Amino acid sequence: MGRRQLVIWFPRLSSDISLRRRPCAGPFALTLRAGSADHLHCLTAETEARGLHRGMALADARAICPDLSTRPADLAQDAAGLESLRRWAGRYAPQVAVDGADGLVADITGAAHLFGGEAELREDLQARLDRAGITAQSAIACTRGGAHALSRHGGGIVPEGLLADRLGPLPVTALRLDHDTAETLARMGLHRIADLIPLPRAPLVRRFGPGPLQRLDQMLGTLPEPVGAPPEPPHFGVRLTLPDPIGLSADVMAALDRLLARLCDRLAQARCGARRLRLELRRVDRATTALEIGLARAMRDPDRIAPLFRKQVETVDAGFGIDGMRLEATLIEPLLPEQIGARASRPQDDLADLLSRLGNRLGFDHVLRLLPAESRIPERSFLTAAAAWSTPAPHPPLRRPPRPATLFPPEPLSQTSGHPPARFRWRRMSLTTLRATGPERIAPEWWFDDPAWRSGLRDYWRIDTREGPRLWLFHTPQAARWPSEGWFAQGEFA
Amino acid sequence: MKIQPDRRSADTPRDPFALASTRVHEAAGPGRRAFALFQAARHPGPLVWVLPAHQHQRPLPAGLPQGVADRLLLIEARSETDLLWSVEECLRAGPLGLVLAEPEKPLSLTAGRRLQLAAEAGRTPGLMLIREGQGSTAAETRWACDPISAPWDSTGHQWRLIKNKKGTTGLWTVHWDGTSTTCHMVSEAVQ
Structure with a gap:
């Protein structure tokens, strides 16, 4: 006994999946943007009855059917839907594979009797898909090519040995040929599959390449075409x-x-x-x-x-x-x-x-690691990254002039006098400058609009105070109206 | 038979700033972060610095002693409980070289004792950077740290050991440039 292959075709897969997620009354279609215009990608039977068809421009469709409701097509969602259907179809056969963008192929050899026979299996399949609201056509034949051809043309069951007789009347497009080849064949008067079978093979191959004959052989079973289901990915x-x-x-x-x-x-x-x-x-x-x-x-x-x-x-x-x-x-x-x-x-x-x-407990974004970054702006000279999702990176060696050990957001100084300030108040402490080292001028990064750096250049000073704290102060010469204004503390040295 | 102390270890002067490795210590005063960084540079292994999430004064990698920034992990705790829990977990875990923390409130007796037990279990030293007058009785040592200003240089620190459970207190004036693992000791005055 030969093999028996089941092919299921979902002619309206995209719209069926979309409607299952969110039902919609009235004419409905999915649109896909190609170039600068929207085209109908998939539409319901009711909409097709109104005279619309696939690939039609959305503007034309709206002119014909003003109450058409549309949604953008989601190809990733379609693929995921087909994958779920493939897993569901595993109930009929051990090996199920995706066949094109909108079909499934299953090897049901030796499995049909579990459902009472091939006809009963097909009925069961159709009934379940109907209940789920998914339009489907299925065909069972000895070969994958034959079942594929039949599923696109009405569906049904081809008993063993009758493949050529039953599929002969189908058009050559059923052979999974590309559009140009099928058109050329039609122009030569080869409209049906039965027209191709008796022809001498060598001239056909010379004219069209091996494609059409290979498809024909696959359909008739002289060339094997296994289902080739991919191995199931491990599920954890x-x-x-x-x-x-x-x-x-x-x-x-x-x-x-x-x-x-x-x-x-x-x-x-x-x-x-x-x-x-x-x-x-x-x-x-x-x-x-x-x-x-x-x-x-x-x-x-x-x-x-x-x-x-x-x-x-x-x-x-x-x-x-x-x-x-x-x-x-x-x-x-x-x-x-x-x-x-x-x-x-x-x-x-x-x-x-x-x-x-x-x-x-604390959240992975609260356990941080310090990574080096390429910037002379002190706040951006390092990155903080979640320690669990980063690897330690070596920081560049220390460079001159030295940087403070701790950094904080700029805190304005008050009661400053002199330039650099000889006396100032910071964090409610009155401090007197003992020695000032600087300035070190740091310019803002013009390619990066940082609100904190809108005041322009900064002249950084290291100020050792008589009271103890060693501060990193800066002055914003471009924003200050007089010299004693615009002083901020931003860091503290060890 | 009486066990004789090892001659060499008895003769060589003990490093006064070595922290007992299975205990939690405290540092207070305006120079406490400098002391913490000095200790961080001296302890090999990963470092953890636990601070409240709302604290804006954070370490700047370019200003830390060489090698500290590569090993440092910052932990932001949203509450004081989370902070103490993090410190306890870090101390107990074992693979860390030193755990630094900046609690905002004084430690309760229970919390202080629990941290000591965790440090003993994980054999990891801890250093709490406390505010003035918030010391815990369970602390092994407490250091009062002040930067000292002098007109000729800016590396002076005065580190006073004001509490020591297993030894004497002391006062050291050192010069530490903020980058190395060693410091230049100016004077040693035992109180």
């Missing part, structure tokens, strides 16, 4: 359903340990580590609480991940009890296997654990 989610609801945090943690052991096994097989984990707790009353933790380093060690959940688990309202849990690694990174042994834990592991703990 595990679930646990409990026979009795639980409500103690110790019980939840015990269940979490089981889930983590399974998830970490799966991660280890895929040589991955988790960076973010999400735990969903389903209560008896169907309410779901989701807990999320982040990790400072890719990790798959259950003993080190579990304690990070503890604080959040303790705050969960269990209601009448939790009867289902689901743990998923929402963000993964490659993590190669490591040597294990009796060796003590490594310092970088301990540091990563510490960062995870701190980040999960």
